[in-house]
Amino acid sequence: NAGVTQTPKFQVLKTGQSMTLQCAxxxxxxxxxxxxxxxxxxxxxIHYSVGAGITDQGEVPNGYNVSRSTTEDFPLRLLxxxxxxxxxxxxxxxxxxxxxxxxxxxGTRLTVT
Amino acid sequence: GNSVTQMEGPVTLSEEAFLTINxxxxxxxxxxxxxxxxxxxxGLQLLLKATKADDKGSNKGFEATYRKETTSFHLExxxxxxxxxxxxxxxxxxxxxxxxxxFGKGTTxxxxx
Numbered sequence: 001n002a003g004v005t006q007t008p009k010f011q012v013l014k015t016g017q018s019m020t021l022q023c024a025x026x027x028x029x030x031x032x033x034x035x036x037x038x039x040x041x042x043x044x045x046i047h048y049s050v051g052a053g054i055t056d057q058g059e060v061p062n063g064y065n066v067s068r069s070t071t072e073d074f075p076l077r078l079l080x081x082x083x084x085x086x087x088x089x090x091x092x093x094x095x096x097x098x099x100x101x102x103x104x105x106x107g108t109r110l111t112v113t
Numbered sequence: 114g115n116s117v118t119q120m121e122g123p124v125t126l127s128e129e130a131f132l133t134i135n136x137x138x139x140x141x142x143x144x145x146x147x148x149x150x151x152x153x154x155x156g157l158q159l160l161l162k163a164t165k166a167d168d169k170g171s172n173k174g175f176e177a178t179y180r181k182e183t184t185s186f187h188l189e190x191x192x193x194x195x196x197x198x199x200x201x202x203x204x205x206x207x208x209x210x211x212x213x214x215x216f217g218k219g220t221t222x223x224x225x226x
Contacts, residue, residue, distance in 0.1 A: 033213060042202065042218035043157075050211040058213060090156055096211045099145045099164040104156040 002026050004105035006091050012111045013081040021076040021108050023091030029103075031096045032074040036060065036087040037107075043090065049074055050096055081112045115140045119203045119217035126193055126224050134188040134220045136177075136203035144205040146170075146179050146186040147214070151200045160188075160201070193224045 007022045025032065033048035035058075045058030049068040063085060065077040074093075078085060088109050092102035120135040138144065148160040148170070161170030166181035175190045186203060203217040 031211065035216075040218065043216040045213050045215070048213050092157075092214070098206045098208050098210060098212055099162075100206075101147060101159045101162060102214050104149075104158065106156045 004091055004093050004103050006089075006105035006108050008108060009106070010109050012113065013078075014113055015082060017081050018077070018079050019081065021078075021089055021091075021110070023074045023076065023105060024072050025074075025091075025093040025103070026072065027093060027103070028071060029093035029095060030071070031100075031102075032068065032091065032093045033058070033102065034064070034066065034074070034076045035090045035092065036085075037090060038087050046076065046089075078110075081110075083112045086110060086112045115144065115205055115207050115212075115215050117203050117205055117215055117217035119201075119220055121218070122221040124220060124222045126222070128195055128224055128226050129192045130224075132188070132190040132193045132197075132222065134201055134203075134222070136186045136188065136217060138184050138186065138203075138205050140184075140205055140207060142208040143181070144207050146177070147204040147206070148175070148177055148186070148188050149202040149204060149216075151202065151219075153199070157202065193222070195224050195226050198222055198224045 004025045034046040035043040047066040049055045091105045094102040116139045145164040147162045149157040150160045161172040163170040163179035169178045
Protein backbone atom coordinates (compact mmCIF):
# COMPACT_ATOMS: atom_id res chain seq x y z
CA ASN A 1 0.00 0.00 0.00
CA ALA A 2 1.21 3.49 -0.83
CA GLY A 3 -1.03 4.99 1.87
CA VAL A 4 -1.85 8.66 1.31
CA THR A 5 0.01 10.35 -1.52
CA GLN A 6 0.13 14.05 -2.33
CA THR A 7 1.41 15.90 -5.36
CA PRO A 8 3.21 18.15 -5.88
CA LYS A 9 5.63 18.32 -2.94
CA PHE A 10 6.49 21.95 -3.58
CA GLN A 11 4.75 24.65 -5.59
CA VAL A 12 5.27 28.36 -6.17
CA LEU A 13 2.35 30.38 -7.53
CA LYS A 14 1.82 34.00 -8.40
CA THR A 15 -1.11 35.85 -6.90
CA GLY A 16 -4.26 35.15 -8.89
CA GLN A 17 -3.11 31.86 -10.39
CA SER A 18 -5.12 28.70 -9.88
CA MET A 19 -3.96 25.19 -9.16
CA THR A 20 -5.07 21.82 -7.83
CA LEU A 21 -3.35 19.92 -5.06
CA GLN A 22 -3.78 16.23 -5.58
CA CYS A 23 -4.47 13.67 -2.88
CA ALA A 24 -5.03 9.94 -3.28
CA UNK A 25 -5.35 7.01 -0.89
CA UNK A 26 -5.38 3.29 -1.55
CA UNK A 27 -6.83 2.10 1.75
CA UNK A 28 -10.50 2.35 0.74
CA UNK A 29 -11.14 4.93 3.44
CA UNK A 30 -14.48 6.70 3.49
CA UNK A 31 -13.24 9.80 5.25
CA UNK A 32 -10.76 12.25 3.73
CA UNK A 33 -9.76 15.74 4.76
CA UNK A 34 -7.49 18.67 3.99
CA UNK A 35 -5.58 20.71 6.55
CA UNK A 36 -3.26 23.64 6.35
CA UNK A 37 -0.37 24.07 8.78
CA UNK A 38 0.91 27.51 9.65
CA UNK A 39 3.47 28.48 12.31
CA UNK A 40 1.83 28.93 15.70
CA UNK A 41 -1.59 27.90 14.36
CA UNK A 42 -1.36 24.13 14.39
CA UNK A 43 -3.40 22.29 11.78
CA UNK A 44 -6.64 23.85 10.66
CA UNK A 45 -9.29 21.92 8.77
CA ILE A 46 -10.16 23.28 5.31
CA HIS A 47 -12.64 20.74 3.89
CA TYR A 48 -13.55 17.16 4.51
CA SER A 49 -15.53 14.35 2.91
CA VAL A 50 -17.33 11.36 4.42
CA GLY A 51 -17.64 9.55 1.11
CA ALA A 52 -17.80 9.92 -2.65
CA GLY A 53 -20.09 12.79 -3.60
CA ILE A 54 -20.22 14.23 -0.07
CA THR A 55 -18.09 17.15 1.10
CA ASP A 56 -18.34 19.73 3.84
CA GLN A 57 -16.52 22.81 5.04
CA GLY A 58 -14.08 22.93 7.88
CA GLU A 59 -12.72 25.83 9.89
CA VAL A 60 -11.01 27.76 7.05
CA PRO A 61 -12.75 26.92 3.73
CA ASN A 62 -12.63 30.32 2.02
CA GLY A 63 -10.61 30.36 -1.19
CA TYR A 64 -10.64 26.57 -1.57
CA ASN A 65 -12.89 24.14 -3.42
CA VAL A 66 -13.06 20.37 -3.20
CA SER A 67 -14.92 17.52 -4.86
CA ARG A 68 -15.00 13.78 -4.24
CA SER A 69 -15.92 11.85 -7.34
CA THR A 70 -14.19 8.64 -6.27
CA THR A 71 -13.33 7.03 -2.95
CA GLU A 72 -9.61 7.26 -3.72
CA ASP A 73 -9.17 10.91 -4.73
CA PHE A 74 -9.83 14.19 -2.96
CA PRO A 75 -8.29 17.14 -4.84
CA LEU A 76 -8.08 20.63 -3.35
CA ARG A 77 -8.49 23.56 -5.74
CA LEU A 78 -7.23 27.07 -5.24
CA LEU A 79 -9.23 29.22 -7.62
CA UNK A 80 -7.29 32.48 -7.29
CA UNK A 81 -4.22 32.13 -5.10
CA UNK A 82 -3.43 34.78 -2.48
CA UNK A 83 -0.28 35.26 -0.36
CA UNK A 84 -2.38 34.33 2.71
CA UNK A 85 -2.62 30.82 1.26
CA UNK A 86 1.13 30.29 1.61
CA UNK A 87 1.23 27.25 3.85
CA UNK A 88 1.93 23.55 4.11
CA UNK A 89 -1.08 21.48 3.09
CA UNK A 90 -1.77 18.01 4.41
CA UNK A 91 -4.29 15.51 3.17
CA UNK A 92 -5.51 12.76 5.49
CA UNK A 93 -7.77 9.74 5.26
CA UNK A 94 -9.31 7.25 7.64
CA UNK A 95 -12.45 5.45 8.68
CA UNK A 96 -15.45 7.61 9.51
CA UNK A 97 -15.96 6.25 13.00
CA UNK A 98 -14.88 8.59 15.75
CA UNK A 99 -12.43 6.14 17.33
CA UNK A 100 -10.34 5.85 14.20
CA UNK A 101 -7.17 7.77 13.52
CA UNK A 102 -6.37 9.70 10.38
CA UNK A 103 -3.44 8.80 8.14
CA UNK A 104 -1.55 11.76 6.75
CA UNK A 105 0.20 12.37 3.48
CA UNK A 106 3.69 13.92 3.32
CA GLY A 107 2.40 17.42 2.61
CA THR A 108 2.61 20.04 -0.11
CA ARG A 109 4.52 23.24 0.59
CA LEU A 110 2.86 26.08 -1.29
CA THR A 111 4.27 29.58 -1.67
CA VAL A 112 2.19 32.36 -3.21
CA THR A 113 4.12 35.46 -4.24
CA GLY B 114 -17.74 23.53 19.49
CA ASN B 115 -14.93 21.09 20.06
CA SER B 116 -11.50 22.47 20.83
CA VAL B 117 -8.09 21.43 22.11
CA THR B 118 -5.65 23.49 24.15
CA GLN B 119 -2.09 22.34 24.67
CA MET B 120 0.86 23.93 26.38
CA GLU B 121 2.93 26.26 24.31
CA GLY B 122 6.50 25.42 23.60
CA PRO B 123 9.17 25.11 22.90
CA VAL B 124 10.03 22.55 25.53
CA THR B 125 13.76 22.04 25.89
CA LEU B 126 15.03 19.03 27.82
CA SER B 127 18.21 17.11 28.37
CA GLU B 128 18.39 13.47 27.40
CA GLU B 129 16.81 11.12 30.00
CA ALA B 130 14.68 13.91 31.49
CA PHE B 131 10.99 13.43 32.25
CA LEU B 132 8.54 14.89 29.77
CA THR B 133 5.02 16.19 30.29
CA ILE B 134 3.05 18.03 27.64
CA ASN B 135 -0.30 19.22 28.90
CA UNK B 136 -3.47 18.93 26.82
CA UNK B 137 -7.03 19.82 27.76
CA UNK B 138 -10.12 19.66 25.63
CA UNK B 139 -13.66 20.93 25.28
CA UNK B 140 -16.20 18.65 23.66
CA UNK B 141 -19.76 17.47 23.92
CA UNK B 142 -20.24 13.83 24.72
CA UNK B 143 -17.31 11.46 24.79
CA UNK B 144 -14.72 12.22 22.13
CA UNK B 145 -11.77 10.06 21.17
CA UNK B 146 -8.37 11.59 21.98
CA UNK B 147 -5.12 11.33 20.07
CA UNK B 148 -1.49 12.39 20.17
CA UNK B 149 0.25 12.83 16.84
CA UNK B 150 3.96 13.47 16.27
CA UNK B 151 5.60 15.35 13.41
CA UNK B 152 9.31 14.84 12.84
CA UNK B 153 11.18 17.55 10.92
CA UNK B 154 10.19 17.69 7.27
CA UNK B 155 7.60 14.95 7.58
CA GLY B 156 3.85 14.53 7.83
CA LEU B 157 2.01 13.64 11.00
CA GLN B 158 1.88 10.13 12.38
CA LEU B 159 -0.22 8.73 15.16
CA LEU B 160 1.65 8.29 18.43
CA LEU B 161 -1.14 6.98 20.66
CA LYS B 162 -4.86 7.22 21.26
CA ALA B 163 -7.59 6.61 23.85
CA THR B 164 -11.23 6.21 23.01
CA LYS B 165 -12.99 6.24 26.37
CA ALA B 166 -12.60 7.66 29.85
CA ASP B 167 -9.75 6.20 31.96
CA ASP B 168 -8.18 4.53 28.92
CA LYS B 169 -4.41 4.80 28.75
CA GLY B 170 -2.77 5.03 25.35
CA SER B 171 0.89 4.08 25.09
CA ASN B 172 3.55 3.73 22.43
CA LYS B 173 7.36 4.05 22.22
CA GLY B 174 7.56 4.85 25.95
CA PHE B 175 4.98 7.64 25.72
CA GLU B 176 1.76 7.46 27.70
CA ALA B 177 -1.42 9.50 28.06
CA THR B 178 -4.53 8.84 30.14
CA TYR B 179 -8.02 10.00 29.15
CA ARG B 180 -9.29 11.95 32.17
CA LYS B 181 -12.94 12.84 31.79
CA GLU B 182 -13.17 14.59 35.14
CA THR B 183 -10.43 17.07 34.26
CA THR B 184 -11.00 16.94 30.46
CA SER B 185 -7.30 16.26 29.99
CA PHE B 186 -5.01 13.97 28.01
CA HIS B 187 -1.48 14.87 29.09
CA LEU B 188 1.44 13.24 27.28
CA GLU B 189 4.26 11.81 29.41
CA UNK B 190 7.53 9.99 28.90
CA UNK B 191 9.84 8.92 31.65
CA UNK B 192 13.16 9.36 29.82
CA UNK B 193 13.35 11.30 26.59
CA UNK B 194 15.92 10.74 23.85
CA UNK B 195 17.39 13.08 21.26
CA UNK B 196 15.36 11.18 18.66
CA UNK B 197 12.14 12.34 20.38
CA UNK B 198 12.76 15.89 19.19
CA UNK B 199 9.66 16.73 17.16
CA UNK B 200 6.38 18.64 17.25
CA UNK B 201 3.61 16.96 19.25
CA UNK B 202 -0.06 17.57 18.55
CA UNK B 203 -2.99 16.72 20.78
CA UNK B 204 -6.22 16.09 18.88
CA UNK B 205 -9.79 14.99 19.42
CA UNK B 206 -12.55 13.53 17.34
CA UNK B 207 -16.15 14.01 18.38
CA UNK B 208 -18.31 10.96 19.16
CA UNK B 209 -20.48 11.14 16.04
CA UNK B 210 -19.36 9.22 12.97
CA UNK B 211 -17.88 11.41 10.28
CA UNK B 212 -16.69 14.15 12.58
CA UNK B 213 -13.40 15.87 11.92
CA UNK B 214 -10.13 15.55 13.80
CA UNK B 215 -9.50 18.82 15.66
CA PHE B 216 -5.93 19.70 16.61
CA GLY B 217 -4.21 21.77 19.23
CA LYS B 218 -1.53 24.20 18.08
CA GLY B 219 1.35 21.81 18.68
CA THR B 220 4.25 21.75 21.13
CA THR B 221 7.83 21.67 19.91
CA UNK B 222 10.13 19.41 21.90
CA UNK B 223 13.88 19.76 21.64
CA UNK B 224 16.07 17.20 23.42
CA UNK B 225 19.81 17.73 23.74
CA UNK B 226 22.46 15.18 24.60
